[in-house]
Amino acid sequence: MTKAELINELNSLFGKNRDKLCDRLKVAMGDIARWENIGAEIHKKTRQPIRGAELISEDMAEWIKNPKAKIEDIGDCSFYYEIILNGGVKDGMDWDIELAERCKGGSKICTIWSSLLFPYYSTDYYLMKYIREIDEIELLPYRPSTKREVQIEAKINDIFKSNGLKLITPKLANTIVPKAMTDVKDKGKATVFACLFSDIHEYKEDYFRGSCFDDKKNRLDHIFPGTEISWNERLSRKNKVIERYVSIHCPSGELVHIDLDDQYRIEKVKYSHKLNKSLTLDVKKKKLV
Numbered sequence: 252m253t254k255a256e257l258i259n260e261l262n263s264l265f266g267k268n269r270d271k272l273c274d275r276l277k278v279a280m281g282d283i284a285r286w287e288n289i290g291a292e293i294h295k296k297t298r299q300p301i302r303g304a305e306l307i308s309e310d311m312a313e314w315i316k317n318p319k320a321k322i323e324d325i326g327d328c329s330f331y332y333e334i335i336l337n338g339g340v341k342d343g344m345d346w347d348i349e350l351a352e353r354c355k356g357g358s359k360i361c362t363i364w365s366s367l368l369f370p371y372y373s374t375d376y377y378l379m380k381y382i383r384e385i386d387e388i389e390l391l392p393y394r395p396s397t398k399r400e401v402q403i404e405a406k407i408n409d410i411f412k413s414n415g416l417k418l419i420t421p422k423l424a425n426t427i428v429p430k431a432m433t434d435v436k437d438k439g440k441a442t443v444f445a446c447l448f449s450d451i452h453e454y455k456e457d458y459f460r461g462s463c464f465d466d467k468k469n470r471l472d473h474i475f476p477g478t479e480i481s482w483n484e485r486l487s488r489k490n491k492v493i494e495r496y497v498s499i500h501c502p503s504g505e506l507v508h509i510d511l512d513d514q515y516r517i518e519k520v521k522y523s524h525k526l527n528k529s530l531t532l533d534v535k536k537k538k539l540v
Contacts, residue, residue, distance in 0.1 A: 257369070258428055261446045264368065265431035269325065272368075276307065276328060277315050279367035285414075286330035286365055292410050293334060297403050300343045303332040305367070306449060308434075324434055327449040332363040334407070336376075336400050348388070348463065351381040359393055359400070361407065362455075364448035371419045371447055372411050374404075377455040381463075390459040392488070419447070421454060457493060458486045477502030 252260075264272040283305055290303040308326030335343060335350070336359035344350045350358045357380035365372040378393040395404045408418060424444035431441040433450040441450065461483035484495035492513040499507040508521040523529040532539055 252369070254423060254426070257423075257443065258426070260369070261428045261443065262430040265428065265433060265441060265446050267432075269322070272325065272328075273311070273314060273322065275368055276311060276325075280305070280307070280312075280315050283330070286367075289365070289410060289414055290332055293332070293407055296406050296410065297334065299403060300335045300340060301332060302343060302346065303330060305329075306331050306364075307367075326434070327364075327451065328367050328446070329364045329448040330367060331449075331452075332361075332365070334361040334363070334403075335359070336361055336395065336403060338399065347379075348381045351379045351388075352383070356380075357389075361395075361404070363407070363411075364444075364452070365411070365416060366447040368447060370416045372416045373419050373421075373424055373444065373448055374407070375454050386463055388459075388461055388463055390455060392455050392457070419443070424448075424454075457488070458490075460484060475501070 264275065286303070286305070290301055293299075294301045306327035306329050308324040310320070310322045310324045311326050313320045314322050333343075333346065335354075337354040340350075340354060340358075344353060357378045359378055360376065362375045362377070363372060376393040376395065378391045380389040380391070381387070382389065395401045411418065424442065424447075426443045427439065428441050428443055428446055429439060431446050432438045433441050433445050436442075436445050436450045444453070462481045479500045480497065481500070482495075482497045485493045487493055495511040495513070495515075497509045497511070499509075501507075504524055506521075506523050508523070509517055510519040510521070512518050517534050519534060520532040521529070522531075530539065
């Protein structure tokens with residue numbers, strides 16, 4: 252399939268009428284064992300811990316069982332895998348902090364999205380570190396660097412190729428599909444990646460760090476019982492701040508989200524409530540939205 256043909260197909264599937272998209276996903280979900288078998292093959296040939304699951308919404312899953320059900324959320328149209336590259340690790344433990352601490356220097360993860368719509372897949376790699384002294388998580392872009400890791404990468408690609416799937420390039424994946432709309436991407440903003448794989452995930456091209464959510468150290472029980480504060484920031488490879496924010500979660504269901512600039516000055520304050528009440532203060536423009 253050429254680039255133009257793929258774009259045209261995605262424009263059609265992700266237009267206003269989703270019937271064709273739903274029918275195609277229904278067929279794919281009827282053969283979900285295919286992607287489960289690919290995961291089993293990867294585990295067998297690499298001898299590395301792996302986990303995987305289809306990324307569709309509960310609405311879509313319900314529609315497959317009951318075609319008369321109302322669909323509000325399609326979800327991601329892919330099967331998702333995570334493979335640990337570190338040697339000497341028999342299982343993924345929590346696939347989070349425990350794993351990062353177990354792996355010296357951090358856990359090295361290969362992520363794979365395999366489209367349920369067309370025979371394409373995409374790979375990405377990242378390194379996760381946990382710094383216990385300051386209770387901080389770090390995520391960094393990564394590429395297989397050792398001979399062993401390169402061999403694992405080659406085995407993974409060979410498995411997908413033998414199953415009739417083609418590795419998509421980041422350049423094509425980041426191409427805009429002009430008429431497509433996804434659950435979270437408006438018309439004119441949806442990419443090939445968002446349509447084929449996920450509209451909430453993306454390639455880990457930046458440096459991320461933040462506090463550990465739900466950690467007792469982040470709670471403000473001594474001041475406001477049940478209230479929790481967390482912080483996150485994302486930097487480019489050139490160390491430029493892409494986003495930086497602090498979030499305050501209250502037991503009442505209220506959330507205060509504070510955007511900061513590269514000098515840690517407040518840019519925006521966003522207030523929201525579980526009852527769908529929301530308010531945004533643009534500090535720079537001194538304007539309520």
